[in-house]
Amino acid sequence: MIMIRRIGSYTVCFGESPVIVGYGAAVGKREAEGPLGKEFEKVFYDSRAGQKTWEKAEARFQQEAFMSAMEKAGVRSEDIDYIFAGDLLNQIISSSYSMRSFGIPYLGQYGACSTIAQGLIMAAFAVGGGAARTAGVVTSSHFCTAERQYRYPLEYGGVRPQTSQWTVTGAGSAIISQSGTGVKIRHATVGRITDMGVTDLNNMGAAMAPAAAGTLKEYFRDTGTDGNDYDAVFTGDLGQVGTDIFLELMSDEGYDLKRKHMDCGLMIYDRSTQDVHAGGSGCGCGASVLCGKLLPDLLSGKLHNILFMATGALMSPTSSQQGESIPSIAHLVNLTSD
């Protein structure tokens, strides 16, 4: 029996940790052309992935990532007790449509771009607490579905300011089990909603940075650690603007993370050659980088002990049109290879 224990105010420690026994990522053309291109096992060069609509394509990305994760884990869908799935679309339809055919007990999650970390934590709760032997997580985003839902029809060709981020077309999936070989989930900190009053839909990084700083500070306090205790601290999709703010906020609290921090939104694209403005974002950003790059690096020994913190902006076009600011959140997991 795995035991979950609370430490400090906001963090939980998994005794005999849940193990990530399989993982998979699927991305689109632009992501394949980026610096991590060779890391992703499945690439769809057609943005519709052979489907009639982009929404169906996004579901297809999820299915590919999930099937790849199941294959590595050596499990079939009937071995998985729960699937935690989420995406950015209204009513998270990419998830419900992608998971419709698998027959796995389904629990839809919504934390915007933080959903991959939220799903990992939910799966770790289920597996660590005994409710599941094995659980899966899958999240996705798609530039074409997100852009027309959140901003403008693609055909309109709206010009985006330099603070805006490019929604990653991709998905990531992980299988978490009570035992087995793989990366372990050691600690988790669930974030609180933070809203500093940012209303600019084209500057999500600025809205999310305080949430990321808040969660990381709580985690450091709860565990009595700092950046030096980890190989690296990865954020999900702060982009360049958010990263600058995040590092400054952490510095104000006495944590110098300049040489420890990397952002998945800055890792996935080459901003000097790819026109993505402030960097990548989306449920598929942190998910595909985690499942395409970070988990393999932990398994191969390139990394040993990392913090992975996915960030999310919890507004909708409706709330923005009503003048509301952007509530943000960040969830953290500590992943180790020993």
Add this chain to the structure above:
Amino acid sequence: MIMIRRIGSYTVCFGESPVIVGYGAAVGKREAEGPLGKEFEKVFYDSRAGQKTWEKAEARFQQEAFMSAMEKAGVRSEDIDYIFAGDLLNQIISSSYSMRSFGIPYLGQYGACSTIAQGLIMAAFAVGGGAARTAGVVTSSHFCTAERQYRYPLEYGGVRPQTSQWTVTGAGSAIISQSGTGVKIRHATVGRITDMGVTDLNNMGAAMAPAAAGTLKEYFRDTGTDGNDYDAVFTGDLGQVGTDIFLELMSDEGYDLKRKHMDCGLMIYDRSTQDVHAGGSGCGCGASVLCGKLLPDLLSGKLHNILFMATGALMSPTSSQQGESIPSIAHLVNLTSD
């Protein structure tokens, strides 16, 4: 330490069960005028609940229900380790905006109208497994926000067919703790996505009924029980059309539930005097009936051992416009007063 144990294929049993130590419901005018009107402690006769928009009003309903639940539980927001919240709106903004001010670690849930049961199960996993000492759940819906998002602007005055259901304006909230006095969560069954090909957005009950029947059959099989072992079996919002199909599907499997089954969507309105067509629906339907009527009846001894199964239709207007059918789901909890 509470232990969670799996029984059968899809059901979990909570050893020393998580306890619902507080609950609250807030509803609108039409719900207050219905048969359960006197049961709801908080009523807003103004559909905007004093707010500028219906979306903000829906968040206000959530806050009222949640504060009432905290008061009964005798806890403050800082005592709550996680809040599981959800609603029907795009990006579940009612939840993120309602919970923004409480500073509680936040985990957004999406299971359409099944979200109250999903949230209870997530809270029971967290509390039962040791990740939380106390967790909260809150879900809501609002006729005016749902109607304009899913169907037509209210001003258009579209005529609705008799199979359509009326979205409940209301919210329900519960506080779940490792110990204390209250209703206990004994078992839970997470549903699988079921899609029988129904495409009619005005007939959600028909789409959801097979999911409800599927989950209940699994639960009966896993636990070796049937309807006679319970005081009653409550579904969330099948309405009249869905109820008829559900009872027939269960009868086909050898379970006669005619005298045991009640639907929250049929309990909350009087269809003979209130023009709600096939009955109530929405994340706030099952939630407000559970937290306004069923939990008090369990505490007072009117009920002792019930099944509460909330049902959800997982489509979006976008998927429907693209010709997709309606994936549905039902999650079940067994609640007892001993």
